[in-house]
Amino acid sequence: MAEKLFGTDGVRGRANSWPMTAEMALKLAAAAGRYFRRDKNEHRVVIGKDTRLSGYMIENALTAGFTSTGMNVFLLGPVPTxxxxxxxxxxxADLGVMISASHNPASDNGIKFFGPDGFKLSDEAEGEIVRLLEAGVSPVAPENIGRAKRIDDVRGRYIEYAKTTFPRGKRLDGLRVVLDCANGAAYRTAPEVLWELGADVIQLGVEPNGFNINENCGSTHPEKAAQKVIETRADLGICLDGDADRVILIDEAGRVSDGDQIMGLIASRWARDGRLSGETLVATVMSNLGLQRYLEDQGIGLERTAVGDRYVVEKMxxxxxNLGGEQSGHIVMTDFATTGDGLIGALQFLAAxxxxxxxxxxxxxxxxxVxxxxxxxxxxxxxxxLEADRVKQAIAAGEAALGSSGRLLIRKSGTEPLIRVMGExxxxxxxxxxxxxxxxxxxGAS
Structure with missing residues (x-):
C-alpha cells in the first residue's frame, strides 16, 4: 500500500475518496475482524458513529466486512467517541469502532478502533491489521457468518455512567450553562446529563442534518456560544466537537479557555487532594509553555508526547x-475513561x-x-x-534565535496534507x- 492508511487517530479522509470508501471500509473491517477473533464461540464488535451523512455508508460497509469474518455486530447509532x-x-466486545472525523468538516469521515479493554489500538496492532488487509482475508463458511443488530439502550448507559463521575451528593442547581454540541455525536447525551444533574441548559448545535457537523459551531468555532453566554448571562459555556472527545470552555464574560487551562485546573485540584497519580500531568508538545511553568510552581511534573490523544494515553x-490531554481540548482521565471525554472534562470543571x-x-x-x-x-x-535542507536550516536558525525564552515546533499533520509551524x-x-x-x-519546498 503506497500511502499510509492509519494516521494519528485511526483512518481518516474525504468521504467516498481513498481511504474513506465503502470498499476500503469493508476490507478494513474484515482484516480487523480477523485480527481480533478470539478462541470462543461468539465474537462481538460495537460500532458507533457521529452525525455525518457518510456514516451510513461506512457503517454498512463495516458491518459487511465484520460479519463476513464471523463477527457479530452491535450497531449503536450516534454516540460520543x-x-x-x-x-x-x-x-x-472484542473490539469497538467509532465512525467519525472528529472536528473535521462533514465532507470528511474516519474510522477509529478500540481494543477489548476500551483503549485505542497501538501502532503495532494497526500495522498487523494493515498486513492482513494487504494479504487478503478469506471469508468464513456460510454457517459462520456473523449477525448484526441495533442496540437501543446504550445512550442511557453512557448517560448514567457520565453522571457517576460528578461528585456524589453534588448538583448543578442554580447554574445556567450554554452547551454547544457541534451538531455532532453528543447532541442528545450531553444535554440530558447536565439537565439531570440540575443545570439550566441552553442548547446550541443540537440539530444535525448530516451536513452541519462542526459548521460554525462547537469547539473549533466557539463564537456563537460565547455570544449566547453573554446574552443569557450564563455561568459557563461548554463547546464539544463532532464526536465529543474534546471540550473548550467559555467563562461568564465570554472568554474562551482551551484544554491547557482545563488540565492545569484539574491537575492542581487533584494534586491538592492526593488524587494525581505520580504528581504528573501528561500533555503533548503543543501544550503552552505557560502551563509548564505553572505546573512547576505547583510542584507538578509534566510529561510531553507526540500530538494525538492516543500517544498521551500510551504515556499515561x-x-x-491518571491525567493527561491536549491543548485542543482532549482531557483524558483514566479514572473515568479510556480516551478523551469532553463531557466528563466539563463535569470536572463544573465540580470545581x-x-x-x-x-x-x-x-x-x-x-x-505565553x-x-x-x-x-x-x-x-x-x-x-521537512526533508529539504533550506527548511532544516530555517528551523535551526529559528531555534537559535528564540533560545531558552521560547519554543519552536514544526510537525507534519497526521490527518491532512499540512505542515504545522508553531512558535512561542x-x-x-x-x-x-x-x-x-x-x-x-x-x-518553497512544498
Whole structure:
C-alpha cells in the first residue's frame, strides 16, 4: 500500500475518496475482524458513529466486512467517541469502532478502533491489521457468518455512567450553562446529563442534518456560544466537537479557555487532594509553555508526547499517570475513561465551580499563557518539505534565535496534507520573524 492508511487517530479522509470508501471500509473491517477473533464461540464488535451523512455508508460497509469474518455486530447509532471506549468494555466486545472525523468538516469521515479493554489500538496492532488487509482475508463458511443488530439502550448507559463521575451528593442547581454540541455525536447525551444533574441548559448545535457537523459551531468555532453566554448571562459555556472527545470552555464574560487551562485546573485540584497519580500531568508538545511553568510552581511534573490523544494515553499507561490531554481540548482521565471525554472534562470543571463557589472566570484561567502562534502550510502530496535542507536550516536558525525564552515546533499533520509551524515567545516581533522565515522555507519546498 503506497500511502499510509492509519494516521494519528485511526483512518481518516474525504468521504467516498481513498481511504474513506465503502470498499476500503469493508476490507478494513474484515482484516480487523480477523485480527481480533478470539478462541470462543461468539465474537462481538460495537460500532458507533457521529452525525455525518457518510456514516451510513461506512457503517454498512463495516458491518459487511465484520460479519463476513464471523463477527457479530452491535450497531449503536450516534454516540460520543468516549462512549465507544466505555461500551466496548461494558458489552464484553472484542473490539469497538467509532465512525467519525472528529472536528473535521462533514465532507470528511474516519474510522477509529478500540481494543477489548476500551483503549485505542497501538501502532503495532494497526500495522498487523494493515498486513492482513494487504494479504487478503478469506471469508468464513456460510454457517459462520456473523449477525448484526441495533442496540437501543446504550445512550442511557453512557448517560448514567457520565453522571457517576460528578461528585456524589453534588448538583448543578442554580447554574445556567450554554452547551454547544457541534451538531455532532453528543447532541442528545450531553444535554440530558447536565439537565439531570440540575443545570439550566441552553442548547446550541443540537440539530444535525448530516451536513452541519462542526459548521460554525462547537469547539473549533466557539463564537456563537460565547455570544449566547453573554446574552443569557450564563455561568459557563461548554463547546464539544463532532464526536465529543474534546471540550473548550467559555467563562461568564465570554472568554474562551482551551484544554491547557482545563488540565492545569484539574491537575492542581487533584494534586491538592492526593488524587494525581505520580504528581504528573501528561500533555503533548503543543501544550503552552505557560502551563509548564505553572505546573512547576505547583510542584507538578509534566510529561510531553507526540500530538494525538492516543500517544498521551500510551504515556499515561506506561507511567501509571491518571491525567493527561491536549491543548485542543482532549482531557483524558483514566479514572473515568479510556480516551478523551469532553463531557466528563466539563463535569470536572463544573465540580470545581460547585465546590469552590467561584465563578468560571477565576477557575478557567489558572496561568498566563505565553504568546503562541500556529501557521498551517499546505503541501503537495508526495512531497516531503521537512526533508529539504533550506527548511532544516530555517528551523535551526529559528531555534537559535528564540533560545531558552521560547519554543519552536514544526510537525507534519497526521490527518491532512499540512505542515504545522508553531512558535512561542514573549517577544512577539522576534516570534513573527522566526515563524515567517520558517513558513517561507516550507512553502518553497512544498
Amino acid at each position: 468516549p462512549a465507544i471506549g466505555f461500551l466496548t468494555h461494558s458489552l464484553r 499507561r506506561e507511567g501509571g499517570f 465551580m460547585v465546590d469552590t463557589g467561584e465563578r468560571a472566570s477565576k477557575l478557567a484561567r489558572v496561568f498566563e499563557p 504568546p503562541q502562534k500556529l501557521i498551517n502550510v499546505t503541501y503537495e502530496q508526495g512531497k516531503a518539505p 515567545a514573549e517577544n512577539l516581533p522576534l516570534l513573527d520573524q522566526v515563524l515567517n522565515s520558517v513558513t517561507e522555507a516550507v512553502r
